[in-house]
Amino acid sequence: MRRERRFCSADGSFLPRRKGAWIRITGAETQAVRAELRAQLDRCRAAGLRPRHLDSHHHVHEELGVLRAILPVMREEGIRRLRVLQNLVRARTIARRIYIAAVNGYLEFRGLAGWNRFGAADAVVSANLGPDDRVEVMVHPAIGANGVLVDLPGGVPLADVLAPVRSMCQAAAWEAASKVGLALQTADPPAGRPAAGKIACPTQH
Numbered sequence: 001m002r003r004e005r006r007f008c009s010a011d012g013s014f015l016p017r018r019k020g021a022w023i024r025i026t027g028a029e030t031q032a033v034r035a036e037l038r039a040q041l042d043r044c045r046a047a048g049l050r051p052r053h054l055d056s057h058h059h060v061h062e063e064l065g066v067l068r069a070i071l072p073v074m075r076e077e078g079i080r081r082l083r084v085l086q087n088l089v090r091a092r093t094i095a096r097r098i099y100i101a102a103v104n105g106y107l108e109f110r111g112l113a114g115w116n117r118f119g120a121a122d123a124v125v126s127a128n129l130g131p132d133d134r135v136e137v138m139v140h141p142a143i144g145a146n147g148v149l150v151d152l153p154g155g156v157p158l159a160d161v162l163a164p165v166r167s168m169c170q171a172a173a174w175e176a177a178s179k180v181g182l183a184l185q186t187a188d189p190p191a192g193r194p195a196a197g198k199i200a201c202p203t204q205h
Helices: 026-044 057-062 064-077 094-109 121-126 157-180
Strands: 118-122 137-139 141-143 149-151
Touching: 026 064, 026 121, 057 064, 094 141, 118 121, 121 137, 149 157
Parallel strands: 118 137
Antiparallel strands: 141 149
């Protein structure tokens, strides 16, 4: 991998940003991507982690050349989920929108998309989500100077970043429960919903 200039600088470090689209990569680059992925998976397992879902820094797996390279490794390693392409914010070009729909459709068809929508927390809150949507929220967590978990690059406490999403999910849960006659137990109900002391069974089935 260190010798592949499309991915790494002369000193062997990953390039901070990619230049152009990686629609096609060479055979040597494909082997380098696969070897790097296997090495990173081995490092995770050595640390006691069992990867089951793949994502990538700077969304590099969204590039067709990289995507085609990693799919065989996923099969070999028994990894069943790959993060879908960002689709909560409308892409700027028609070509990009078609590409996103095609790739995400393929991942759904292959059973690799555990979630069908992906984006930042603010995009999740403002998106027009359907009842069957499964959403993965993009965050970049790190430990701040005061020991609080924050979201990079802004350094905002992660709890604050996710609070609107949590409120939205809680409101949706209340709405769904009310349709079947359930009262959810919570100390912090959505606005206009009284806190319930117990879960009540529906009177009709």
